[in-house]
Amino acid sequence: MSWPSPTLLTGCVRAYRLGFRAQADDALVRFLGALHEALEAQPDAATPALARLLEELHAAHDRQDGLHLADLLAYRIAPLLPAPATG
Amino acid sequence: MLTTRAAPLHDATGALLRARWPEVANAFEVLNAAHTIERPTHTSERTLVVDGIQLTSGVDRLAEATSQATLIPEDSPEAWVYGVALGDLPRVLLRRPALQRLHVTILNAAVARAAFQLVDPMDWLSDDRVDLHLAGAGTSVNTPFAVAPAALQLTDEDAFALRDQLHTALDTPFLNLRHRQHATSDAFSARLAQTQHFWAHDLSTEALNGVAEGAPVLVVDAGKTLSALMPTLRGLAQSLPVVSTLHGAHQLVQHAVVPAVVAACPTDPAPVLSLPAAYPVPLVYPPGLDVDQLTAWTGPRLMAWPVRPAPALAQQRPDHAAAALTTDAGALTMAVDVALRMGAGCVVLFGADHLPDPATPGTVSVLNGYGGHVGLSDQARRRVRALEHLIQAHPAVPFVNASRHGVHLQPSSYLDEVTVV
Numbered sequence: 001m002s003w004p005s006p007t008l009l010t011g012c013v014r015a016y017r018l019g020f021r022a023q024a025d026d027a028l029v030r031f032l033g034a035l036h037e038a039l040e041a042q043p044d045a046a047t048p049a050l051a052r053l054l055e056e057l058h059a060a061h062d063r064q065d066g067l068h069l070a071d072l073l074a075y076r077i078a079p080l081l082p083a084p085a086t087g
Numbered sequence: 088m089l090t091t092r093a094a095p096l097h098d099a100t101g102a103l104l105r106a107r108w109p110e111v112a113n114a115f116e117v118l119n120a121a122h123t124i125e126r127p128t129h130t131s132e133r134t135l136v137v138d139g140i141q142l143t144s145g146v147d148r149l150a151e152a153t154s155q156a157t158l159i160p161e162d163s164p165e166a167w168v169y170g171v172a173l174g175d176l177p178r179v180l181l182r183r184p185a186l187q188r189l190h191v192t193i194l195n196a197a198v199a200r201a202a203f204q205l206v207d208p209m210d211w212l213s214d215d216r217v218d219l220h221l222a223g224a225g226t227s228v229n230t231p232f233a234v235a236p237a238a239l240q241l242t243d244e245d246a247f248a249l250r251d252q253l254h255t256a257l258d259t260p261f262l263n264l265r266h267r268q269h270a271t272s273d274a275f276s277a278r279l280a281q282t283q284h285f286w287a288h289d290l291s292t293e294a295l296n297g298v299a300e301g302a303p304v305l306v307v308d309a310g311k312t313l314s315a316l317m318p319t320l321r322g323l324a325q326s327l328p329v330v331s332t333l334h335g336a337h338q339l340v341q342h343a344v345v346p347a348v349v350a351a352c353p354t355d356p357a358p359v360l361s362l363p364a365a366y367p368v369p370l371v372y373p374p375g376l377d378v379d380q381l382t383a384w385t386g387p388r389l390m391a392w393p394v395r396p397a398p399a400l401a402q403q404r405p406d407h408a409a410a411a412l413t414t415d416a417g418a419l420t421m422a423v424d425v426a427l428r429m430g431a432g433c434v435v436l437f438g439a440d441h442l443p444d445p446a447t448p449g450t451v452s453v454l455n456g457y458g459g460h461v462g463l464s465d466q467a468r469r470r471v472r473a474l475e476h477l478i479q480a481h482p483a484v485p486f487v488n489a490s491r492h493g494v495h496l497q498p499s500s501y502l503d504e505v506t507v508v
Binding site for chain 1: 139140141142143145146154157158172205232233235236237238253254257258261262265312393399450451
């Protein structure tokens with residue numbers, strides 16, 4: 001089990017900010033897939049706060065509100081994810 | 088919420104616009120587009136939310152604009168920005184000493200006006216290097232460019248073609264990369280190998296060249312409008328050839344209409360169709376089609392060599408693969424290409440509406456045949472533009488759409504305004 005890599009998240013955020021929508025949507029699908037896998041293995045990490053943010057993220061995606069989505073990922077969801085293991 | 092005409096522009100901004108860009112000033116005076124424009128209060132930076140779309144980052148606009156500016160080389164003397172947003176991207180670019188000319192194109196006048204009211208643009212707008220443009224039907228994409236992506240999302244309908252060109256330019260490198268990855272994948276190579284005994288030996292689509300020279304050809308896809316059009320289609324199909332996608336053919340046979348040709352595309356997987364042996368209908372397919380469909384087909388099979396074959400396939404080109412078809416934009420575009428190779432003097436489209444499932448409406452707004460708006464997915468929009476590209480490459484062949492409910496194809500007319508037989 002591993003958390004989505006920070007590179008995947010920052011690449012997704014950058015793609016939304018630059019208007020690379022196909023690339024951004026692809027990265028988002030991969031990010032969410034990795035996140036759900038990690039949360040299944042570690043259910044304690046699935047806090048109500050994270051659940052609410054993910055709901056907001058899906059709603060932003062549905063209306064193609066890419067810059068709000070990028071804000072959610074970069075400034076509100078990323079801080080809730082564990083720091084990548086080092087060493 | 089605010090309406091776009093409620094607050095006046097700052098005096099200096101209005102004066103500058105009237106002096107340097109009177110067409111923009113005039114456009115701001117005659118706005119009639121209805122938008123829901125809100126100033127969110129929960130964001131740490133000022134921004135606008137227009138029709139549910141946040142115009143910029145609500146946390147760090149400068150970082151966002153700096154990121155967007157990376158699409159333009161540091162030493163570029165000239166640059167194009169599509170979409171004004173709150174002016175952050177022009178501000179960042181104008182800091183560059185090398186920049187001599189900055190073209191900023193407004194994609195939605197109402198949104199730009201609201202943005203100018205919220206954040207005074209005079210610091211960048213008064214820079215002599217700036218040229219402000221209004222996007223219109225004839226505006227094309229210049230490079231190097233960067234975009235304010237939310238403004239792209241909110242483009243006025245006059246500039247939908249420009250918006251789609253910008254999306255194509257932004258998305259093509261990634262889509263090409265993904266296409267190359269798929270085309271070099273083990274799964275694709277295995278499918279090619281599994282079906283090689285079909286595509287390496289079947290006749291090429293050249294066998295169809297000119298078989299309907301000068302005649303109207305009906306092209307059928309399984310769009311939402313097809314069932315309502317079936318009575319009209321059945322009437323015309325008694326005297327005119329039908330080229331159908333595999334999805335469309337499933338519906339045709341349920342209504343006892345036998346197509347003259349069926350086009351199947353691996354990008355549009357459909358349930359296996361097997362027509363009675365009494366109907367020797369040719370199946371046109373590119374290498375890569377599912378082996379079950381090829382095995383089940385009772386009529387002749389005609390191999391369509393792709394205009395842009397994957398590298399793994401290009402090395403295996405059979406000697407007889409002469410004619411190349413557009414096979415990478417979906418079955419409908421492929422079916423239209425077949426009709427053109429047959430020599431169609433006119434193409435009448437049925438079910439070619441591209442309308443999404445009501446459960447999954449798309450968010451890219453395009454026009455339908457009544458001038459109303461239809462929401463498409465990004466993929467559907469790309470397919471529409473690819474089909475239009477093919478249509479535009481054949482200016483001598485009129486295209487007639489049987490339904491106005493679907494996406495308007497440019498150029499095309501409608502069956503209710505022309506006579507085809």
